[in-house]
Amino acid sequence: MNYSYSDGSTPVGLDVGTSRIVAAWPADNGYRFSSQLNSFVTLPNSRLTEGVLRKESVPHTVRGNEIIVHGNESERFADLIGAELRRPMTKGFLNPGEPESMPMMQNLLLSLLGPAAHARQKLFFSVPAPPLGAHDSLTYHEATLRQILGELGYDAKPINEGLAVIYSELESSNYTGIGISFGGGLCNVCMSYLAVPVIQFSVPKGGDFIDSNAAAVTGEMINRIRMIKEDGFFFNAISPDKAHQVLSVYYDDVIQSVVQAMRDVFQQAKSLPRLGRPIPLVLSGGSVLAGGFRERFEQALRQNDFPVPISEVRLAAEPLNSTSRGAVIAALSEM
Numbered sequence: 001m002n003y004s005y006s007d008g009s010t011p012v013g014l015d016v017g018t019s020r021i022v023a024a025w026p027a028d029n030g031y032r033f034s035s036q037l038n039s040f041v042t043l044p045n046s047r048l049t050e051g052v053l054r055k056e057s058v059p060h061t062v063r064g065n066e067i068i069v070h071g072n073e074s075e076r077f078a079d080l081i082g083a084e085l086r087r088p089m090t091k092g093f094l095n096p097g098e099p100e101s102m103p104m105m106q107n108l109l110l111s112l113l114g115p116a117a118h119a120r121q122k123l124f125f126s127v128p129a130p131p132l133g134a135h136d137s138l139t140y141h142e143a144t145l146r147q148i149l150g151e152l153g154y155d156a157k158p159i160n161e162g163l164a165v166i167y168s169e170l171e172s173s174n175y176t177g178i179g180i181s182f183g184g185g186l187c188n189v190c191m192s193y194l195a196v197p198v199i200q201f202s203v204p205k206g207g208d209f210i211d212s213n214a215a216a217v218t219g220e221m222i223n224r225i226r227m228i229k230e231d232g233f234f235f236n237a238i239s240p241d242k243a244h245q246v247l248s249v250y251y252d253d254v255i256q257s258v259v260q261a262m263r264d265v266f267q268q269a270k271s272l273p274r275l276g277r278p279i280p281l282v283l284s285g286g287s288v289l290a291g292g293f294r295e296r297f298e299q300a301l302r303q304n305d306f307p308v309p310i311s312e313v314r315l316a317a318e319p320l321n322s323t324s325r326g327a328v329i330a331a332l333s334e335m
């Protein structure tokens with residue numbers, strides 16, 4: 001795979017997730033990726049702290065009496081000082097209750113992407129589908145991201161997150177199948193037929209739902225629960241640790257909620273294409289990295305008759321990079 005552009009620019013795919021932002025670019029050996037945690041934490045301002053952060057190349061902003069550390073290093077600093085991370089986004093959308101939401105998103109995208117390499121450099125960014133039974137904040141969210149990216153010089157276009165997963169993972173089935181992204185704020189579901197989205201929706205539960213509820217039950221901080229979860233949690237593992245037991249309960253809750261929502265939406269759909277054969281279903285996102293997740297999901301899916309015949313349930317090749325990869329594939333298709 002050899003990409004060469006006369007204007008010196010390359011298209012970009014961007015996964016704008018509640019917990020993490022991932023960028024993808026085409027490269028000679030396929031694709032390259034870079035990511036930042038979509039979070040920040042505030043520290044008391046001092047010249048010594050600021051000097052050390054600058055020396056260690058830690059992304060930060062100085063504002064009055066505060067130093068705001070954003071991106072990947074924010075989690076480490078939050079754990080060190082016993083503070084909860086703050087997020088520019090919540091439940092899949094920009095957080096209207098966070099006064100630093102827009103400036104922090106600007107800082108994060110600038111540090112991750114930099115300004116466009118060329119005027120109107122093409123970029124596709126992920127947006128969620130409207131959540132079932134919840135207020136739709138998509139219009140404001142999409143317009144704000146487009147504005148921020150436009151100010152950086154990009155020709156930015158949105159792509160549904162679930163559809164991006166399909167573009168990334170289902171080329172072998174001519175982009176026919178179901179893509180599900182289990183993100184931090186939402187679980188996005190998309191069914192596509194020959195690359196055309198047929199059904200798109202999201203369920204307002206995700207990794208943050210698991211973390212916050214497990215933290216409330218155990219009395220641990222959310223940051224600590226998140227670190228326990230990401231440090232080798234496995235379904236069905238016999239563990240005396242209360243946090244692991246509680247995590248299993250809330251993982252199951254999310255899986256059952258998504259499967260039931262899919263069953264309801266697909267049964268009520270009036271314009272499903274006639275499928276000549278069963279279709280694949282692919283799972284992506286950070287939550288699917290838990291050991292045994294795929295098996296747990298497939299078990300829930302096959303407990304009762306599902307309205308659409310499924311040939312296989314599999315994990316994305318790189319669950320954390322799947323959405324950004326699909327977004328850059330969409331951008332490449334328009335070059």
